[in-house]
Amino acid sequence: MLPETINPNVSLLDSDHQLVNLGRWMHQCELIKSYYSATSVFVLQMTQSGFEVIVSSVSETPLFTSGTLFASDFPLFEQLKHSPAEGDYLNLGRFMLDELPRDFDGIQHILSRPIAWPDGSQFGSLCVLNPHMVEPASNSAMLEPFQILLQQELSLLCQNHRIESLSMRDQETGMLNHYGFMMMAPRQLNLGRRFGAHAGIVFFELTEANSSENTLEEKHHRLLGNLVQDTIRTADVAAHYSETQFVVLAFVDSERDILHIMKRVEKQLEQQNPRLKLDASYSFFTPESTAKLAPMMEDARCKLKSMQPEPEPNQANQAPKFDAEQYDNPAADSAEL
Numbered sequence: 001m002l003p004e005t006i007n008p009n010v011s012l013l014d015s016d017h018q019l020v021n022l023g024r025w026m027h028q029c030e031l032i033k034s035y036y037s038a039t040s041v042f043v044l045q046m047t048q049s050g051f052e053v054i055v056s057s058v059s060e061t062p063l064f065t066s067g068t069l070f071a072s073d074f075p076l077f078e079q080l081k082h083s084p085a086e087g088d089y090l091n092l093g094r095f096m097l098d099e100l101p102r103d104f105d106g107i108q109h110i111l112s113r114p115i116a117w118p119d120g121s122q123f124g125s126l127c128v129l130n131p132h133m134v135e136p137a138s139n140s141a142m143l144e145p146f147q148i149l150l151q152q153e154l155s156l157l158c159q160n161h162r163i164e165s166l167s168m169r170d171q172e173t174g175m176l177n178h179y180g181f182m183m184m185a186p187r188q189l190n191l192g193r194r195f196g197a198h199a200g201i202v203f204f205e206l207t208e209a210n211s212s213e214n215t216l217e218e219k220h221h222r223l224l225g226n227l228v229q230d231t232i233r234t235a236d237v238a239a240h241y242s243e244t245q246f247v248v249l250a251f252v253d254s255e256r257d258i259l260h261i262m263k264r265v266e267k268q269l270e271q272q273n274p275r276l277k278l279d280a281s282y283s284f285f286t287p288e289s290t291a292k293l294a295p296m297m298e299d300a301r302c303k304l305k306s307m308q309p310e311p312e313p314n315q316a317n318q319a320p321k322f323d324a325e326q327y328d329n330p331a332a333d334s335a336e337l
Helices: 022-036 075-081 136-167 178-194 218-231 255-272 293-301 324-328 330-336
Strands: 040-047 050-056 088-091 109-116 122-129 198-208 237-240 245-252 276-285
Touching: 022 040, 022 050, 022 122, 022 136, 040 075, 050 075, 075 088, 075 109, 075 122, 109 136, 122 136, 178 198, 178 237, 178 245, 178 293, 198 218, 198 255, 198 293, 218 237, 218 245, 218 255, 218 276, 245 255, 245 293, 255 276, 276 293
Parallel strands: none
Antiparallel strands: 040 050, 040 122, 088 109, 109 122, 198 245, 198 276, 237 245
């Protein structure tokens, strides 16, 4: 299973994957092109938008360059998607003209080898156009070392994401911690704004009713964390922000939905443990808002009761001062009498 932070349907070119050395991938394409005396060599990735060229060998023509996107409904790509593990050698002469992208005009044969993610799902294909081979079946085995190298880099990428994911998790609740929230929430917020979603930042904090002592335990925070995670939707981001506070970035239709989330968590908490009381606060912003995440979080957090400054003593609740000088003054004593 791939880490949660890796979306296989998103192009590597659109992701911040610094561990994938695309320069090395391009160098491998150059070596393969030289070995097979091919027209071009490139790596295709299957994305939600179609088949995208991630890297390619150097070419004098602007074809099959990095970022080139092909629609996935061409029969050629369906064949690449279902090619055997040992690869495939395709004669494009058996395809009709409308079954191939225009970029493949003049290409007679394709030698391909599937590239897999560490969980076994297909990443894409390594493609060699017009290879010069006497025996295609035997010569195609030369692609295997290159295939293994690319898959090792994908495996290293996934392993690094797993390690990062562990450092972003809170051991007590299994939720994101403060660091994890600050890593994940901005991306989700930008994505939500792109699709026109309203958003709200909600902070939750436990208090205990009718008790002057703080007797909250780890199990109480675990309970609140579970209730928060059960209440929010998949697109929302929740975290155990501090020892006593939880934060949620929720995407909603209106401000009233934020209040509904807060009320629902409070009601479920009351059913689970009537002794526990919930303090909640929020800030709300629309898709066209240019407000950054950090100030919106600070605005919502400062509304919690525990974050409020202690009230300064006023004249009314101050104890009357004892004026020693008055009692040392005989005139004052006689005036009292």
